[in-house]
Amino acid sequence: MAFLPLIGILIVVVGFALRFNPLVVVAAAAIATGIAAGHATIDVISAFGKAFVDSRSVPVVWLALPVIGLLERAGLKERARTVISRIQVATTGRLLLAYLALRQITSSLGLTSLGGHPQMVRPLVAPMAEAAAESRWGELSDRTRNRIRAHSAAADNIGLFFGEDIFIAIGSILLIRGFLDQNGVHVEPQSLAVWAIPTALCAFLIHGTRLVLLDRSLREEIQGERIADPLNTVLAPDDGLAPDDA
């Protein structure tokens, strides 16, 4: 049966759709794929164990957790909020736009380790983005707060993905060259990097525009919630934005 190796993909799609625990779904898919391909169970478990151990460098960023936790305990997030609330022109959208640009530019220079979710987004970017909204509109609902946090993580990802390929020594360019070499086509890394630039510009324009529009969307969401539930409005909406300024 030619399609049998696809059973892993089926397990993943169904398992994720039914909201089973992803770790369990992925492990089951891995074992099932190996067995469907006709390998002995012992060989499949060995290959699975080897692949897992070979990828131990993937979670290396977690080594930042002791110091990040220590700093959170000492008030790092609170400090990040105070700093941003003193900057009058800072809005959530503008702050994330600046971070997007910074992340794209530094990644394109090969400095990908300047960002990242545990080191930058959780302790600094997300609290700052929340604080920028709080200093305008007061206490935020959980829904709004979570939306701002998700946008903070997204800005980091998009900045990284569509910046790093402009740097010639990054993994993806090495992979492209290696694959094309195997197929008898030789290309220069510089020319691959140059052709990453149009997409990088489009990414900044598209996501940047969405971030500029985010401020208006957040304001509408917050005002909508307060109109729907006016008794909850302990603080008057302190809207620092003129209506045409978002």
Next chain:
Amino acid sequence: MITLEFVNVLMGLMMVGIAIVNLRDKTSPKRYNNAGFWGIYAVTFLGGSYLPNFVNGLLVIAMVLIVAIGKLGGAPPEQVSRADREVSAARWGNRLFIPALTIPAVALLGTFTLKSLHVNGVPLVDPKQVTLISLGLATVAALVVGVIMLRPPASAPIVEARRLMDAVSWAAVLPQMLAALGAMFVLADVGSVVAGILERWIPLDTMFAVVATYTIGMALFTSIMGNAFAAFPVMTAAIGLPLIVHRFGGDVVVMAAVGMLSGYCGTLMTPMAANFNIVPAALLELPDQNAVIKVQIPTALMLLAANTAIMYLFVFR
């Protein structure tokens, strides 16, 4: 020579500490499950290079069974109240940023300098792993700076690491599990089966159809595999090289560069790219594990359209 094993030992020691803090936390109803999960994970770091692969496989299966049957407990409450943290923040001011910024600063410095350091003619650091080892060293340096500056109780770093690690929970291991799944896909040759389906079912007789199939196929296949690097060889061997380059005379550089970036659009939309999408949702304590993906989908779709246009306009110049 310092190799990646140094980073593995650091990770292993941290996981041992996290397991012990969990074990001693009598307030946590799931403390044995959490201690077992992080404890076994520690063994894969400390012993993984020496144990037989079959044993490593069984260890991973044991971790999965703990999650599937016993479930893991969530993060403990913060030990220091918000009011106390405000006082501390006011006291330390912007100096609090120093240890946090030590991580990228030392990581960059290490990446640039460690490559050229030699002791008795042997490189001090494995030249192929300089970036990862620098990051490992940087976290240690930042922790030292933080401890000297703040003078916390000795247990504070590992207690705080446990609080954050249990907030991320099983999602912390998901990227590695997906890498293992990717290896099994290669073993079972899933790529050529998918490429065969695409070739058979999609009409590929116009230039635009070929370009769109390649870019959308890259995004789609990346969504399945969770990684554009896994999708690129398959899609490029099936469509990129034979059709865009050889049949229609397209430019190989534009095809490859924009094709890979089309794959990245798929990365933004899939839970399979756990490192970028699921892990931050857990790390930021979002109730919806797909919250980051939902924010990224509009950008990803517009950018995929832009990539298709860029390739169509420039690949056949």
